[in-house]
Amino acid sequence: MSITGQTRIVGIFGDPIAHTRSPAMQNAAFRACKLPYLYVPFLVRPKELARAVHGIRSLNLVGVNVTVPHKERVIGHLDTLSTEAELCGAVNTIMNRDGELFGDNTDGRGFLASLQKHGFSPRGNDVILIGAGGSARAVLVSLIRAGCKKVTIVNRTSANAQALARTYAKVGKTRLEALSLEALREPALLKSAALVINSTSVGLHGEEFPALAYAATARTCIFYDLLYRPDLTSFLKPAKQAQRPVYDGRGMLLHQGALAFTLWTNTPAPLATMSRALAQALRQPA
Numbered sequence: 001m002s003i004t005g006q007t008r009i010v011g012i013f014g015d016p017i018a019h020t021r022s023p024a025m026q027n028a029a030f031r032a033c034k035l036p037y038l039y040v041p042f043l044v045r046p047k048e049l050a051r052a053v054h055g056i057r058s059l060n061l062v063g064v065n066v067t068v069p070h071k072e073r074v075i076g077h078l079d080t081l082s083t084e085a086e087l088c089g090a091v092n093t094i095m096n097r098d099g100e101l102f103g104d105n106t107d108g109r110g111f112l113a114s115l116q117k118h119g120f121s122p123r124g125n126d127v128i129l130i131g132a133g134g135s136a137r138a139v140l141v142s143l144i145r146a147g148c149k150k151v152t153i154v155n156r157t158s159a160n161a162q163a164l165a166r167t168y169a170k171v172g173k174t175r176l177e178a179l180s181l182e183a184l185r186e187p188a189l190l191k192s193a194a195l196v197i198n199s200t201s202v203g204l205h206g207e208e209f210p211a212l213a214y215a216a217t218a219r220t221c222i223f224y225d226l227l228y229r230p231d232l233t234s235f236l237k238p239a240k241q242a243q244r245p246v247y248d249g250r251g252m253l254l255h256q257g258a259l260a261f262t263l264w265t266n267t268p269a270p271l272a273t274m275s276r277a278l279a280q281a282l283r284q285p286a
Contacts, residue, residue, distance in 0.1 A: 003038065009059070010264055011040040013052055013074075014067035018043075021281040022065060025257050028277035032270040037062065044070065053077040056096050062264050063095040065257075071105075071134060078103040087141045087171065090134055093260040104263060107135070108142025110256025111226075115195075117251065120222060123147035126192045130184070130235075131199035132160040135226050139199055140164065144172040152177045152193075154184055187216030194218070196239075198225045203233035214242045225249060228282070254278055 012022050018041075026039035042064070044052040049070055054077075056064060066074050071090040075081065078094065082104040085091045091103035115122070122143050129136055129143070132155040143151055151174055155161035161178035169176055183189050190196070190213045203209050204227050212235075214223075223239035228248040236246040257278075258269035 004036070006036050008035075008037045008062045009040060010037060010062045010064060011042050012065040012067060013042050013044040013049070013070055015043060015045055015069060017041045017067070020067070021253070021278055022257060024281035025254070025274045025278045026261060029258075029261050029270050029274050030265075032273040033265070033267055035265055035267065037265065046070070046073070049073060050077055053094075053101065056094065056101060057099050061096055063093065063260075065260055066092050066094060075103060077101070084108060084141060084145075087168075088134075088138045090138065092256065093263060095263055105138060106256040106259035106263070107138040107252070108145075109259055110254070111139055111252045112142050112146055113255035113259070114247065114251030115222075115224070117255075118222075118245070118247065120195070121146065122195065124149050125194035126150045126152070128152045128154060128184075128189065128193045128196045129199060130154050130181075130197060132157070132164045133199065136164065136199040139197060139226070140168055141171070144168060144174045147172075148174045150175040150177065152179060152183075152189065154179050154181055156181045181210050184210060184212040187213045189213075190216040190221075191218070193221055195222045195224060198223075198227065198233075198235040201227065203227060203235045204229070207234065209234040209238075212238070214238045214244065217242075217244060219244065221245075222247065226252060228253070230282075250278065250282065 020041050023039045030037040074091050079100045080102050085103045085105040088105045093104045093106050095102045127148055129151055153161040153164055158180040165176040165178040222245045224247045225233045225235045226249040227233050228250045239246050261269040
């Protein structure tokens, strides 16, 4: 695209940032829709976050995505938040509305959209959520708001799982339970699950995943890893061997980006174009 005086700038704040695949996905979408937008990665150190957010107003950026380590800290520098961002305590998308900065979180909705693409709805189902960090929080909020029957939060440090369950116990009607990681060995826990989610970083570098009773799940139980690698993660490999449906985090990445695109441009996202661009970018070295 040619850059002119009409070009609008969006971007992504993070540290590190060189690995991001979002520019390829978003810029392909802008070209497909013939929009005069350009998506740029910005390396923002934690100590520079306040000044970087001020720069959104000063430079009249349309908005930005926010990634680690800024998703929680950025909230204190924004004017208003969506309900979802307030519930998650984290922001991944900022919109500049004539100088007023509005923070949203599209991670959970992107997660749900990726499941819906495969014909699955959490409503009325039992789900096991492994992990209790920031990603788990966003996914948990989305599951509760989608009408999940029960979510069992499983974490290496059971106190963190219990704290997460207490935080969201009264957000909706979903029943929340907290257990330690050893519970994944128990067939009784797995047999009623329609969806098992890994929100931890275990397996990103090929390390072994904790013992899990894969064979105790129903044949239709979905195993979803928020991570993605060129090959299957150590969480997904045994599920695939057990002939269970498996999905990784690429779908969530695609759909959260599509939602951000629409928030910035008020234009439906060209999902097929974004998917192709993301797949191509993921084949390249980070």
